[in-house]
Amino acid sequence: MRVNEHPVLGNVEDQKKVNFYFNGKHYIAYEGDTIASALLASGVRTLRKQEDKASPRGIYCNIGHCFECRVIIDGERTVRACLTSVEENMRIDSNATLSPTFLKGGSV
16 A cells, blocks of 8 residues: 655655565565555554553554554664654564653653
């Protein structure tokens, strides 16, 4: 699911391809894609599981406010997939949990 031609953004096929991995599986994105948009375009809807009930979570607000799309990148937890651009050979994992500080009302 991707817009391949756009009057302002141009043709997606003209953009540089970027290889990345989500939960060990290889995917291809285009330069400028966020992690969330690249995964959505690749058919991935679940980015993590909810902490208490393990219900699937994915993109919700897509502006960085809700933290539903948080992932782990190279060991860094609580990275918002909707705000982070895909980089070549990036390793992304799901099931990122919020830090204890954040859960107690502190910052991420």
